[in-house]
Amino acid sequence: MSSVVFETKGLLKNFRVDSLKVPVLRGIDIQIEQGEFVAVVGPSGCGKSTLLHVLGMMCKHDGGDFRAWGQNVSELNQRQRTKMRREKIAFVFQRFNLLGVLSAKNNVQMALKIRGDHTDHQVNQALEEVGLAEKMHFKPSQLSVGEQQRVAIARALVCRPEVLLADEPTGSLDSENSKAVMELIRGLHDERAEQTTILITHNRRIVDAADRVLEMIDGKIKT
Amino acid sequence: MWLPLANILHRKLRTGLSVLAVGIGISMLIVLVSLSRGSIDEVVKRWSSIRAELWVLPRSVDVITAKGDYLDDRVIQQILNVKIDGKPVASQVTPVFKASMHLAGQEQSVWGIDPDDLETIAGGKKIIKGRQFDAERKFKTLIAQKRAGRRDYDPDSISKSELGEGLELIIDQRLAQAAKANIGDSVGLLGKKFVIVGIIETGVPARVLTSLQTIRCIKGVSRARSTFYFARVNKSIDAVAAQEAIAKDLPGLRVERTGAFAGILADSVAIATIIPDVICGISVVVSFLFILLTVYTMVLERSKEIAILRSLGANSGFIHRGIISEALLISVGGIVVGIVLSYGGKMLIESHWPLLTVDIKGQWLGLAVVVGLVGGVLSSQMPAWLAVRADPLAALSEA
Ligand SMILES: Nc1ncnc2c1ncn2[C@@H]1O[C@H](COP(=O)(O)OP(=O)(O)OP(=O)(O)O)[C@@H](O)[C@H]1O
Ligand SMILES: [Mg+2]
Numbered sequence: 001m002s003s004v005v006f007e008t009k010g011l012l013k014n015f016r017v018d019s020l021k022v023p024v025l026r027g028i029d030i031q032i033e034q035g036e037f038v039a040v041v042g043p044s045g046c047g048k049s050t051l052l053h054v055l056g057m058m059c060k061h062d063g064g065d066f067r068a069w070g071q072n073v074s075e076l077n078q079r080q081r082t083k084m085r086r087e088k089i090a091f092v093f094q095r096f097n098l099l100g101v102l103s104a105k106n107n108v109q110m111a112l113k114i115r116g117d118h119t120d121h122q123v124n125q126a127l128e129e130v131g132l133a134e135k136m137h138f139k140p141s142q143l144s145v146g147e148q149q150r151v152a153i154a155r156a157l158v159c160r161p162e163v164l165l166a167d168e169p170t171g172s173l174d175s176e177n178s179k180a181v182m183e184l185i186r187g188l189h190d191e192r193a194e195q196t197t198i199l200i201t202h203n204r205r206i207v208d209a210a211d212r213v214l215e216m217i218d219g220k221i222k223t
Numbered sequence: 224m225w226l227p228l229a230n231i232l233h234r235k236l237r238t239g240l241s242v243l244a245v246g247i248g249i250s251m252l253i254v255l256v257s258l259s260r261g262s263i264d265e266v267v268k269r270w271s272s273i274r275a276e277l278w279v280l281p282r283s284v285d286v287i288t289a290k291g292d293y294l295d296d297r298v299i300q301q302i303l304n305v306k307i308d309g310k311p312v313a314s315q316v317t318p319v320f321k322a323s324m325h326l327a328g329q330e331q332s333v334w335g336i337d338p339d340d341l342e343t344i345a346g347g348k349k350i351i352k353g354r355q356f357d358a359e360r361k362f363k364t365l366i367a368q369k370r371a372g373r374r375d376y377d378p379d380s381i382s383k384s385e386l387g388e389g390l391e392l393i394i395d396q397r398l399a400q401a402a403k404a405n406i407g408d409s410v411g412l413l414g415k416k417f418v419i420v421g422i423i424e425t426g427v428p429a430r431v432l433t434s435l436q437t438i439r440c441i442k443g444v445s446r447a448r449s450t451f452y453f454a455r456v457n458k459s460i461d462a463v464a465a466q467e468a469i470a471k472d473l474p475g476l477r478v479e480r481t482g483a484f485a486g487i488l489a490d491s492v493a494i495a496t497i498i499p500d501v502i503c504g505i506s507v508v509v510s511f512l513f514i515l516l517t518v519y520t521m522v523l524e525r526s527k528e529i530a531i532l533r534s535l536g537a538n539s540g541f542i543h544r545g546i547i548s549e550a551l552l553i554s555v556g557g558i559v560v561g562i563v564l565s566y567g568g569k570m571l572i573e574s575h576w577p578l579l580t581v582d583i584k585g586q587w588l589g590l591a592v593v594v595g596l597v598g599g600v601l602s603s604q605m606p607a608w609l610a611v612r613a614d615p616l617a618a619l620s621e622a
Contacts, residue, residue, distance in 0.1 A: 049620065058534060059616055079538060086536025097531045097619060101229040110226065114537045155535075 012063035042216030146177030245557025248510025250564035261582030272346030275453035335438030353421035362389035389437035530615035554599030
């Protein structure tokens with residue numbers, strides 16, 4: 001019996017542009033179970049990234065019900081939400097979002113440090129898993145875009161998160177790199193039975209690799 | 224590498240300039256405090272050579288310039304007459320007639336003392352070159368003869384050649400070096416040409432010592448008068464008790480402990496320490512505004528980094544600590560640079576103005592370290608607060 005990781009009912013999120021309220025998520029009902037590999041697709045501007053940020057508790061939702069691991073997220077304060085993100089969630093972004101001043105190794109290590117873990121061997125292991133053990137002392141600017149994304153994946157997975165939220169992880173990569181990164185994400189997902197992966201993509205091949213596809217349109221899930 | 228360190232090393236020029244700005248502020252603090260306090264301490268140390276416990280001066284006199292009324296030497300006997308339980312409190316009273324002269328680029332105070340009182344005033348400091356002024360007491364004897372037991376005599380009755388015998392002075396070694404003066408050189412004092420006849424070890428209360436009789440004669444003082452006196456207290460009597468007894472019996476006099484000169488000097492020249500202190504304060508504030516600006520611009524250009532840390536689960540405390548650490552790294556660099564600059568400044572000042580004392584003490588270095596660290600923490604509060612408040616989402620989607 002698998003357990004529910006995220007559950008939303010009528011989830012709302014607005015952005016405020018000047019004094020104008022712009023609804024972006026307009027009643028999302030989803031249920032994500034542990035171990036699932038879910039792809040989110042939809043046209044540009046439909047709110048995919050926003051949904052991912054809300055699920056990852058990077059911002060607050062404005063209405064509806066949002067439960068994470070059974071807890072009502074509305075009842076959590078900022079500190080508790082940060083703690084939940086730190087302990088259970090990891091992000092991979094389209095633009096990698098590595099820290100430019102740090103080496104690949106230090107970037108991966110940062111994820112552990114934030115969790116108060118100063119060990120080394122997991123870092124090396126994570127970089128090995130993404131095939132970058134040799135380049136761990138390189139700065140992001142000295143790595144190719146495909147390599148940068150692999151560092152970002154190593155950083156996300158080094159802490160063995162329960163949930164991986166990936167926002168167009170192959171969006172900045174050519175087809176060859178896309179394939180490699182995608183195989184990496186899927187492979188690592190499969191290796192870790194408990195891990196849930198939610199991935200935004202436009203890439204047909206990734207969609208095919210997913211267990212389930214959520215199609216979004218205009219701030220809602222298409223049924 | 225540690226993120227704050229990586230960040231400040233990333234912008235080397237800006238970091239370098241901030242470190243320099245803080246370093247200059249810190250070194251101003253160290254040098255000015257060491258200079259103002261060091262100069263006072265140096266005078267106080269010289270005063271400690273005086274072999275007398277009490278300093279007696281007219282009520283009206285200004286302790287620093289010693290300008291004011293002169294006392295009639297009759298007070299010497301009056302002081303010697305003061306008794307506690309029938310025992311005289313003072314065993315010896317030494318008169319000083321103060322003047323001043325320009326030498327080595329600054330005003331030097333000149334003490335006219337009786338040639339027989341050198342030991343009391345100089346506290347055993349030795350003449351290392353040449354000899355004492357009026358070594359054979361010729362001029363002292365001449366004046367005694369003119370006076371012939373009377374209280375008044377006519378200073379004009381001293382001929383020019385007779386006065387010439389008295390125009391001698393000695394200076395301390397530090398002044399000799401500063402003025403590049405040597406035995407046999409002549410220097411102007413009170414409109415006359417004096418000859419330097421001796422150089423005494425540094426540590427005498429006035430850097431220039433000459434004959435009391437000569438100074439009085441040139442000043443046209445017909446009766447024995449002095450600027451102030453030092454009284455040696457009898458061994459069996461407590462100095463404070465003696466001070467109170469003299470002050471009570473001779474209410475026209477101000478009586479101070481010689482050892483209390485430090486406090487008197489510090490009080491009277493408060494202005495000499497307040498001005499440097501104000502300048503220090505301003506320079507320290509300016510250098511921390513520099514840290515604030517540096518850290519502030521760092522925060523502005525690093526909204527993305529902060530957002531990334533947020534996405535990795537960093538809480539406000541983690542981000543706050545990172546920003547403060549960067550400010551502290553700059554402060555620590557500034558403190559190191561400041562200390563190095565301070566020693567450079569000390570060498571520069573002391574080689575240009577050899578009579579100034581820049582006494583860099585551990586306590587001033589400690590003060591600089593504390594000011595630097597506290598300033599670093601304080602000036603990073605505002606940028607750190609901005610960093611914590613920043614919205615991470617906007618930054619994450621930026622290219
Ligand atoms: N911080 C913000 N302030 C105001 N409006 C925003 C903000 N972030 C997103 N939006 C708006 O919300 C809508 C949805 O944005 P979102 O980034 O979620 O779309 P998306 O589905 O991820 O699109 P894409 O496929 O192009 O990445 C857009 O219309 C966007 O303009
Ligand atoms: Mg998006």
